[in-house]
Every structure is written in structure tokens, then in C-alpha cells.
Amino acid sequence: MTVTVFIDGAVGTTGLEIRDRLAGRGDLAVVTLADDRRKDVTARREALNDADIAILCLPDDAAREAMALIDSGTRVIDGSSAHRTADGWTYGFPELGLDVAGAANVSNPGCYPTGFLALVAPLVRAGLVPHDWPLTVNAISGYSGGGKSLIERFDDDETLAFRDYGFALEHKHVPEMQRHAGLAHPPVFAPMVARAFRGMIVEVPLPLAALPTRPSRAAMLDALHAAYDHQPVITVHDEAPGELLIARDAPLSDRLDLYVFANRSGEQARLVACLDNLGKGAAGAAVQNLNLMAGLDPLAGLVL
Template sequence: MTTSVFIDGAVGTTGLEIAERLAGRAEFALITLDEARRKDDAARREAINDADVVILCLPDDAARDAVAMIANDRTRVIDASTAHRVAEGWTYGFPEIVGRETVAGARRVSNPGCYPTGFIALLAPLVHNALLPAAWPYSVHAVSGYSGGGKALIGRFEDDRDIAWRGYGLNFGHKHVPEMQRYAGLMIPPLFSPAVVAAHRGMVVEIPLPLGVMPGSVPPELLRAALTQFYEGSKVVTVAQDLPADGEMLMRASMEPWDGLTLHVMGSADGEQARLVAVLDNLGKGASGAAVQSLNLMAGLDETAGLRL
């Protein structure tokens, strides 16, 4: 059976990459609006209600408005914005964490944020299994390619080649923090330090762990073993078993589109310190790839169909 899909916001970075992943797939029929109609509310409302699944690639307020346009009990939603990530009645679109069956049966799915994807993938299984404490002031340091910042930020990086690094969220209260806290099962909001670097795509998310002073924590090798067991059989998430021989990790500006997620656990020789590191594509598993993974499940298909792995 063919599933009809309307991407509202199809000309943005996330929407374009979703469309690329769906191109040529007979399981889906894309509903499209031409340039003259894509901002016409009446045309959008008709497309939204005609679709089996609508994928929202819009700013938060526009995403809420789009959901309000649904006038039937059939159209299902995947929202790539921040608007519904901690909202009641919405399923968090992270199948590895909330369960594939949960996503497959959901009517309203909120796509995870790119930074939270790495953070939650690393921490949630360990906190849930009491291998790390829930009541701890975790910090997370992360860098992303500039493509996740919208057209204005993309333009600034591409027009001004002198920009190498842009730290932001320095006034705290970043919109990703609530979902990071909720889905990692934390009692204390994490201290989040994001930055954008001079690469189009790619992301590295790191959580430093002072294990020697953390109550109830376990050695790094047990953390790695627990993550390996948790993600066993996943075609999307991989847990690295070997440490970088030279103690280095690279994020390349030439990175190709990728929908996977690789997790690392690096521990000091005495076991007193560790670093949890997630490597992903902010436009892949951090955005468009995650939306397509959820769409596949909602359509009753293999979750990795059309993904770049």
C-alpha cells in the first residue's frame, strides 16, 4: 500500500533532505505544492488533510499552526521542529529509546533535536539502568556543522570564510535542554555548551564524566558494555569497541550525508574519568534521517529503508 506524504516546509534544508531520501521509493507518494501555492494556507490545509502523513519542517509557531489545520482523525504527523518535543500527546521520535512499536503506532511524532540525539543516546540507557546517577549536574559540549542553523546562519558562514567557530546559548535556557533532561531521565538540567564550526554538516557531542566522585557510577568498560548490549542488533546505532590509537577524533568538512550514529566510551587508565562521545550527521540522524526512520516505522516498513548507512 502506498503512503501519501506531504512535507510542509519542503524547500528548507531538512525538507529537501527528507525528499531526497524518499525519491524513487514506490512505497510513498509525495504531495507537492508549486512555488505559488506553498505559502497559501488554503492549499497547505488541503495538502495536510489529504496526506496520510505530514512532515513539518517549519519554525515552532508555524508547526503548531499546521497541526491546528488538521481536520480529520486520519492524518499522522512527524514534526521536525522543537514545538512538540516535550508536549503531552506526542511521541518522541527516537525508536531506539522509546521503542520501535511505540513510534510505529503513534499519530503524533516529534523528531528529536540533533544535539539531544547524541546526548540521550549516550546517557539514557546508562541512567535508566542505574549505571550513572540521575541526580548529577551533567555537562555536555558539542559542535555542529552550520547547516543546522537555518538559512541566515548558513549564509553567514558561506559568505564570511573567516568564521571558524561560533559559540552560542551563552545566556543559558537553550530550547534543547528540556528534552535532554526528560528523555535522559535526569533530575537536574544539564549544562549545555553548543557551538557551530566551519563545516556544512556533522556533529560531535561529548559528556565528560568524573567517575571517581560520582555516586553509584561504574568503570568505563562496564559503561561501554552496557551501551553495546542496549544497541545490539541496531542497524543505525553503533558502539565503538576500540579507542582511538592516537587519542584523536576528527570531524571533516567533507563529510557525506549519513544517517547513522556512533557512540564512544573513553576511559582513563585508572578508571577515574571517562568521556562519552557521540558522532553523527546533524542533518542525518539529527534531523532528516530520523524523520525518515520514523516514517518507515509508521508505514510498516523496515526502519532503515532509504537511509544512508
């Protein structure tokens, strides 16, 4: 049976990436609205309720409004941050052991939290990092993560090379990082943007000598391998390269690569995740979740 999918917000950055990944698939039927109807409430209500699965690629308030239009059995993947810590929603990170396949409503993870949680959650669960340790996370993303307005800003002003922001320390991604890693305290989050369209590096520094558990690099790698070696989207690398790069014009990717760096004394470490902010950080994750919810090949449409 063909699964019917409606993407509400299909002309935005994430929506277009999802459409590209679903194009030509015979196991899915993607419903689209003409340009003059895509903002029509009646047309959207009909499409939302007729679909087997709806994917919301909307701002937070618009995603909540879309949910209010659904009165049928339509299952939902919400790409916004509106429901990432909401009760009754399944967080869409299946590699963390969450039952995405059986969920009615799935909240797609944020791009920065995807890297952070992939690194930290297994270490907290294994007792290597205390749940009440004051963590920090430094991350840099391609400018496509800021949506149309930031894309236009970088495209229109070639003098822009780098953006540092989030100085109010109230970034909307912090609550989902704290909740889904099981942390007692919100991490200090330092997000940045580089002049590259896509790509992301997320880093968590650890003062191992100060941790009560004083975990070794080998122990942390073992915990990450145990969590992800059976997961085809995530790769844990044993090697420690001298540098990690974001290419200005990198091709799309739905991979997530994890590294653990430590000094020779074992007193300090840097946990690093590399991903495409539009791939596993957004559209790729949505397609993976869609596949699971529809009972299809979890990797269909992904670029690995």
C-alpha cells in the same frame, strides 16, 4: 498500498534532505505544492489533511499553526522543537524503546539531544549514572544546523571559523535532554558550530571517581551494547581512537556512532557521540520514523 506523504516546509534545509531520501521510492507518494502555493493556507490545509503522514519542517510557531490546520486522521512527524516535551506526542527516538510505529503524532528529536540521549539514557536506566547527577554536555555541529540564516552567514563570510553560543543557558534543546534522559536537573549545555557544512560531535564528561556508583568503562560499554547492539543505525565502538574528526565536506550519513573514553585509573571518562546533524540528527531520523509509522522497511532511504 502506497503511503501518501506531504512535507510542509519542503524547501528548507531539512525538508530538502528528506525529499532526497524519499526520491524514487515506489512505496511512498510525496505530495508537493507549486512555489506559488506552498505558503497558501488553503492549499496547505488540503495537502495536510489529504496525506496519510505529514512531515513538518517548520519553525516552532509555524508547526503549531500547521497542527491547527489538520482536522482529519493525518499522522504527523514534527521536525521542530514545538512538541518534543508535549503530552500526547511520541518522541521519535525508537532506539530508546518508544513506540513510534503505533504513534499518531511523533516529535522528531533535536540533533544535539540525539547524541546526548543515546549516550546518557541507557546509563541512567542501568543505574550507572544517577538521575540527579549534575551533567554537562559539550557539542560542536556543522553550520547547516542553524538553518538558512547561519548557512548564509558562513557562506558569505569566509573569515568565520567557529561559533560559540548559548550563553544564556536557555537553549531550547535542554528540556528534551532532561525529560527523555529522566534527569532531575537540566544539563549544562555548551553548543558550538564549526566551519563544516554537516557533522556533529556530542560529548558528556564524567568524573567517575566522584560518582557514587563509580562505573567502569567496561560497565558503561556493556550498558550501551545492551541498548543498541540490535539497532542497525547505532554502533557502539569498543576501541578508543586517538581522535575524532569532522570533515569540512563530509557526505551525508544516517549513522550514529558511540564511544566511551576513560583514563587508566578509571577516575575520568568522556562519552562521545558522532553523527550527521542533518542525518540521524534531523532528516534521517524523520525518514526512519516515517518508515516505522508506515509499516515499511525501517532502513529504506537511509544512508548507512
